[in-house]
Amino acid sequence: MKMHKASLFALYAVLELASDPERQLSATDIADKYGISTHHLAKILRTLVRSGLVQAVRGAGGGYRFTGVVNRTTLLDIIELFETLESELDIPTPKGQAGEAVIEELQSITREIDDLTKAVLDTITLETALNSARLRAKLAAQE
Amino acid sequence: MTEQVTIRNAVPADFDAVTGLDFVGDPEEKPAYWRGIFDRYVTIGRDGGFFLVAEKSGEVIGFIVGEVRAWEFGSPPCGWVFALSVSPEARETGVGQLMLNEICQRLKKTGVTTVRTMVDRENKLTLSFFRSQGLRTGRYIELEKTLNDI
Numbered sequence: 413m414k415m416h417k418a419s420l421f422a423l424y425a426v427l428e429l430a431s432d433p434e435r436q437l438s439a440t441d442i443a444d445k446y447g448i449s450t451h452h453l454a455k456i457l458r459t460l461v462r463s464g465l466v467q468a469v470r471g472a473g474g475g476y477r478f479t480g481v482v483n484r485t486t487l488l489d490i491i492e493l494f495e496t497l498e499s500e501l502d503i504p505t506p507k508g509q510a511g512e513a514v515i516e517e518l519q520s521i522t523r524e525i526d527d528l529t530k531a532v533l534d535t536i537t538l539e540t541a542l543n544s545a546r547l548r549a550k551l552a553a554q555e
Numbered sequence: 556m557t558e559q560v561t562i563r564n565a566v567p568a569d570f571d572a573v574t575g576l577d578f579v580g581d582p583e584e585k586p587a588y589w590r591g592i593f594d595r596y597v598t599i600g601r602d603g604g605f606f607l608v609a610e611k612s613g614e615v616i617g618f619i620v621g622e623v624r625a626w627e628f629g630s631p632p633c634g635w636v637f638a639l640s641v642s643p644e645a646r647e648t649g650v651g652q653l654m655l656n657e658i659c660q661r662l663k664k665t666g667v668t669t670v671r672t673m674v675d676r677e678n679k680l681t682l683s684f685f686r687s688q689g690l691r692t693g694r695y696i697e698l699e700k701t702l703n704d705i
Contacts, residue, residue, distance in 0.1 A: 486683075527676070532692065535682035543687070 413529050418494040421448055422456050426490050427545070429466060429478035430538045436475035456494075463493055480538070487541060488533035497533075499526050560650055562657045565597050565606040565618065572615035573608065576640045579678075592638070596620060605661050609641070609650045617641040619654040623665050628695060634662030634670040639681065651684055673697060 424446045429437060439457055443450040457476055460466040465480040491497060499522035503515055565573065574589050596606035603623035608615045619639045625632040636658060641650045659670055671693055674682045 531676040531682070535679055535686050537683060537687065540683070540687045544689070547689075 413497075413525075415491065416495045417452070418456055418459075419491040421446075421453050422460060422490050422494055423487065424448070425453060425457060425460065425476075426465060426478065426480075426485075427538060427542060429476060430480070430482050430485075431542050433478045433482070436469050436473070436477045438475040441475070459493055460490075465490070482542070483537050483539040485538050486534050487536045487538070488530060491533060497526060497530060499523075560609050560611045560616070560648075560653060562607050562609055562653055565593070565608045567593060567597055569597075569608050569615055569618075573618050576615070576618060576642055577638075578640065592620060596622070603665050605658050607654055607658055609645075609654050611645065611650075616645040617650045617654055619651075619658050621658050621662060621670070623662065623667055630695065632665075632667050634659070634665075634667045636670060636672040639672075639684075652688060655688055671695075 425442050428442050428445065429435070439454045440450050443453045457466060457468070461468050461476070465478065465485065466476050467479045468474070468476055488497075501519060501522055503518075570589065570593055573593075574585060577585055577589070592606070595601050596604045601622065604620075605622065606620045607618065609617035617640060619636060621634055621636040621638075623632055624630075624635050636655070639651065639654070641654075662670055670690070672685060672690065674685065676682070
């Protein structure tokens with residue numbers, strides 16, 4: 413699976429904001445932390461605002477804050493705002509029906525992979541991902 | 556709320572409460588299944604097997620069943636959790652976590668170092684719960700096929 417950059421950046425932003433829903437952060441705050449383009453992230457944040465998961469707070473000291481439900485929103489919910497997660501098989505139209513069975517089999521295999529990918533991403537909530545990340549950070553600090 | 560919940564071994568008198576909390580599968584086929592489970596894990600008491608219930612104010616609000624299985628599918632001894640349910644009214648209060656923690660402690664005392672389960676991929680509630688408790692896709696892949704074409 414190759415996740416689009418937009419999905420990855422959106423996960424960075426949402427997880428960062430959801431880790432403290434009271435906190436407001438600017439696009440630059442988040443972009444600097446993850447070493448990504450502020451310009452690209454700003455576009456992604458606009459999509460997240462339209463989805464209702466993030467609110468843009470105007471004025472001095474404004475920024476973005478998380479307004480979703482941290483234990484209900486899954487990683488797949490975020491990713492699907494930016495891509496469909498369907499494997500792309502660039503199959504030319506076959507001449508006649510000779511290759512049909514092979515093509516159908518390959519499509520069926522990619523569907524199996526896609527279904528598994530979605531089943532994983534759709535059962536990891538932001539809360540679970542954040543808890544795991546915190547545990548990971550704690551264990552790293554102890555080493 | 557969870558401080559009022561106690562986790563204890565299941566007893567034969569829990570049969571109706573447990574079957575009443577089982578929302579998976581064909582209800583007509585389940586009593587025979589549960590009679591077998593009660594026979595093996597409650598009445599006889601199988602080594603390395605644990606059947607626990609969560610109780611609050613005298614009412615059973617959840618159950619969990621698991622055991623140690625060795626060398627199935629080539630796997631070294633490992634704990635399996637194969638049944639879990641929490642009453643819809645008691646969900647999101649930590650009851651599932653209490654039961655899972657307790658059964659994991661008991662499994663660990665038998666010497667196993669891994670706990671494993673299997674969940675229908677459409678059962679997002681249970682999958683999300685196990686994920687939230689730190690379980691991840693394991694090293695074994697479940698495979699199946701229908702037998703209609705043979």
